[in-house]
Amino acid sequence: MAESNGNKIPVIDMKYFPGQSEKLIKACEERGCFRIVNFEGIMEESLMLEMKTVVRSLLELPMEVKMRNRDVIAGSGYMAPSDINPLYEALGLYDMASPQAVDAFCSNLDATPHQRTVILKYAKAVNELMMDISHKIGQGLGLNGLFIEDWSCQFRINKYNFTPETVNSPGVQLHTDSSFLTILQDDEIIGGLEVMNKSGKFEAIDPCPGTLLVNLGDIAAVWSNGRFLNVKHRVMCKETGIRVSIASFLLGPKEAIVEAPLELVDLEHPRLFAPFTYQDYRNFRIGNGLHTGEALDCLRIHQS
Template identity: 50%
Template structure:
């Protein structure tokens, strides 16, 4: 272990050069960072957490109404490969209709709908990049301590913003020495993870961070992940400013749909949903 901890990025100082340099270094070295002093009210985060708990307390037959829009976007329950996690999902959370459909599937109350719509407004600026909710429940017990809640994996999209459990730890990210580093709970902060699309877009300069969740205490753990996936139209391709003699183009242009199809075809067993994929190797030029 290196003894290092992941960087903290202060959004109130993001216009300052020092903070911008910290952000770039975090993307290149870690592929993840904590976000503090963001614009999401703490009261909204707490209310959203209560909604998540209530949704996971629903009867199984209601939760199974949360159907896939794209593969892996709806409900999935504990499996042989990942026996401790249960999740519901919402694809294209920037769409008011998608949020209403999700709420109807789960018989959400008017108040719960209002909270999720307010939370979803945060993604309104990404209309050309669909975003997806993944609302997770980890059922940890004394018998499962030391087991994986989520096995080591890399996210498929560009950026994941995680509202992690403010009380229960277990999340770990891999540093550039290949060691896993614990991410301690931090009430009010968010965690940003970069995925495969970010690595391809940056021409390999950004780290697509590998991460996992371990059971460390016998209690229920919740998290809310917002995935900014990839462009609806056009290619994922490195900007010309990131390609030169010393940094030749690493990946051929591709659409997010092409990438997703490759990933699903390489990993189409729901029991392996959270496994790391090496799909980018299929898209490399050099």
């Protein structure tokens, strides 16, 4: 498969490892995002389509039902349209690797047995895919074993209500993800996602059905000791319609501290960030309205 959509977002073929390892690490360092293809052994395209149907129906529920989707951690539950993001609303599920958490999410939204089954299958599949990608990243850096055994996962199902009057308006503000990585199942028809490259220019990421987009977030920048790019991105209203996407986040350790592994720290590459817990970082970032990675500057170790 060629580079996607003419905007040179790297395409990583999941069937060809370790042959794709160098390309994967380069994408993490230079772009902070990439598409993956040939992941069918973990996530079937039929399941992706089923999940999108379920997601659309959940987002059409009455407001009083969606409001039952409450935060488990800050920002993890239902988000109604706001002054900052008036075209956007979302439902969220924290700890998607837990069948009990998935079951509670479904019960709060009065999900049907079929919807519940699809959500459980999707949560399991996307969690396994996040583990697989992270394992390949670790191998690409020469690390032994997984580093994410007890990391939290979350997904967020997003709806953008684009009207003729809102064309050229932001669908969601510019931000980085606070997570290690995000797997995005984008809308198959309506685009609008834009990523910022290292020169500060925005590049449109057009829909590409049958693929998944991976973004790296703030935790990846810290964990890699500054090697990986926490990509800034936004959604713009480019056309009229309802845009729906599913974002699945590998957040960070539930209790352990976030820091670069010793293998990535030496005299030539001193530790760049003070260690912290993911929860403290998320609270600091949200509490101070630091949405584009600025919170990391407060954690930088100033070298003498």
